[in-house]
Amino acid sequence: MSDVRTPAVVPAAELLLGDSRTLRFEGRLHGSGISFFLVDNDPGQGPGLHRHPYTETWTVLEGEATITMGDEQVVARTGDTAVVQPHVWHGFRNTGTGRLRLMCVHASDTMIQERRD
Secondary structure (H helix, E strand, O other): OOOOOOOOOOOHHHOOOOOOOOOEOOOOOOOOOOOOEEEEEEEOOOOOEEEOOEEEEEEEEOOOOEEEEEOEEEEOOOOOEEEEEOOOOOOEEEEEOOOOEEEEEOOOOOOEEEEOO
């Protein structure tokens, strides 16, 4: 791949999403078969409903998230993992009292996302 960046370690500062604390890693740019968000949200924050043509797997590293998957809502806390299937509308909110740190793994080297709103 001629568009793959080096070095193999990607500094977090290069992955920052806007002025937030969240990191966005696009696998294709780094020779990886996955992509991810490393979310760092305050209470009440989270993305609106969206979907992908591949699975997305979340692991809560710290805090509490209420995750919407289709017509269902589940609460995931530190150490919990949740999986949403392809083409299912989903989103999450930090419903805890402190920071939410969440790893959102996309089973794709490129993020493909359709927003509901």
